[in-house]
Amino acid sequence: MPRRYKKAENARHLQGVELLKSYGSFLPKVTSSASWVPTAVNRSYSVSSPLYGGTSTDAYKTRTESSTVDVSLTASLNLFNGLSDYAALQSALDRKKASGFSLQRAKEAVAYDVTQSYYQVLLDRELLGIAQENLKSASDLLTLTERQFNIGLKSITDLYQQQADTSNGKLEVIRAENRLRRSKLELLRRLRIDPETEITLEPVDTATLAALSPEIDLNALKATALARRADLEAEALQSNAARWDVRNTAGTRLPKLDLAFSVSTDAIDSYSMMLQGMNYDYPYPSLGKQLENGTDYALSLNLSWTIFDGFQSRYAVQSAKIAQLNKQLDYEDLKDDIQIDLQQVAEEYRAAFDQIASARTSLKAAESAFAGIQRKYELGASGFVELSASRAALFNARSSVTQALYNLALQKALLDFTAGATSIE
Incomplete structure (x- = not known):
């Protein structure tokens, strides 16, 4: 699988995960904690109150040792945060859609790239x-x-010249074989398959090429491209997502209201205190009984509002606005580029028909000239130089016709790709 397509697919998967995260913002947040302190030692001084027979100068050194267990569970639900969660969700939805269109365009790009190598x-x-x-x-x-x-x-000169001409023909065959070998490897590179794979290619359908017409409605083609280009739709969605990002960031200026519910319990496994050389142990019920009967509940409504944050919110909002403006500029640039590219590709597509007509005319003339000069050479009425030049002209004319035909096929594929009409079936 081509890596460009795979990367677009990975990006789409990541956008799906981001969308799930945005949905999760509307759900309660649940946290839990538990702690066990096997031993905790506290050393301090205490003063007994005169109300209980002590004096203001009496101070006693105390030492306590305890073992405790604490368990808590907290659930919080945001009721209002300046509609930031809603804006974030809309932004994620747009980016998820945009990733789908980006994947579609990546498929079209891969199809065109492979088609180009195939031709x-x-x-x-x-x-x-x-x-x-x-x-x-x-x-x-x-x-x-x-x-x-x-x-x-x-003469011996004619023989040597013909031998040299034949050797040049062999050299040209070797060069053509090397070009074919390189282009096959390049096609395998585009397909991302084993280089040792033997591939069988069907020739271009000449009937399909013959049915093509040089006449195209450029304005209709532009309108079609602006409506069908997947990357343009992706840019529009990205721009809209950036607009939601501005609203998301601006929401931090407004108050935040949370509803929280918590439940907690704790228990003391052991507790002892040493005071004036005497050790006092305090018996407690079993841990299970303490945890069961010592459960605390709390329901709270928390309102917070940042009055001044050192212009951090202002900077974040302005950054989001600049990002949105840049995305809009990217959309407008791509829209203009599509129309310019279509105009250029359409002209090259029309020119491809003229190239074919010119190449065929040259081929017809070269075939007639070579046939006449070859006949004269066989009869001894023409020299080798004239024959060699005629053969070279015929070879170039045949090559030009073939190149012109494949150029037309490639220009048609490029026209479809630029107009967003590439078939990926």
């Missing part, structure tokens, strides 16, 4: 076939030249 492999395969045909033609002509040389119709 390159097909093109290189076609060019390899043309190079092999050119080599076969040169080899056949070399065989003929050798026979004509043997019977004295061709």
Whole structure:
């Protein structure tokens, strides 16, 4: 699976977790605590009151030792916090939707990227076939030249030149094979599959290409793109989420009201005190009985309002507003870029048809010229230089037609991708 798509999928999953967190803000917060102090020693001085026979100068050294258990459970529910939780939830909902559109656009980008590499492999395969045909033609002509040389119709110079031309044809085949090998590996890289995998590619449907028309309604295409581009919809949702973030941050300026309920209990396992050399042990009921009968309950309504926080809230609100403005600018920039890109791609798409027509005209002329010059060369009425130039022109013309056809297919894929109409089925 391409990593770009996987990253977008991970981002969508994270937004889902963030949305769940926003929903959780409306639920009570429950906390619990428990502690056990096996031994606690306290040393101090105490003064006995004159009411009980003591004097103001009497001070006694005391030492207490105890073992305690404490258990508590607290539940709190926010009733009002300036609607920050509501704004945070709306922001999370928008970002969750935006992540879905971002994932959709990532799929389209992967599909276009793979399509581009796929067309390159097909093109290189076609060019390899043309190079092999050119080599076969040169080899056949070399065989003929050798026979004509043997019977004295061709000079040794013509033979050497034809041998060099055949060698150049072999070199061109080797280059075409290397290009095809590289483009196949690049396609495997895009697909993120084992490089040793053998892939079988279907050729381009020439009937589909023949049915394409250079005439397109640019204004309608722009309107379609603005309505269908997933990344533009994602940017709009991100901008709206940033607007909710401003309201979320501004909510900290308002009072906060919480409803809290707590239940707690404690027990003393042992308690002893040493006073004036005498040790006093205080017996307590069992831990279970103390924990059961010593349970405390509390229901509270807590109101808090930060009057002044050193302009921290003001800074946070302004930062959120700037972030929202930047998101809106990103949306407007993307909207303009889409229209400019469509205009450029549409012009290149139209030009692709002119390139095909020009390349086919050149091919027809090159085929006729090569056929005539080859016939004259076989009869000895034409030189090798003229034949070699004619063959090179024919080879280039065939390559140009093939490249023009695949360029049209690629421009159609790019036009669909830019308009948000790429098929990912």
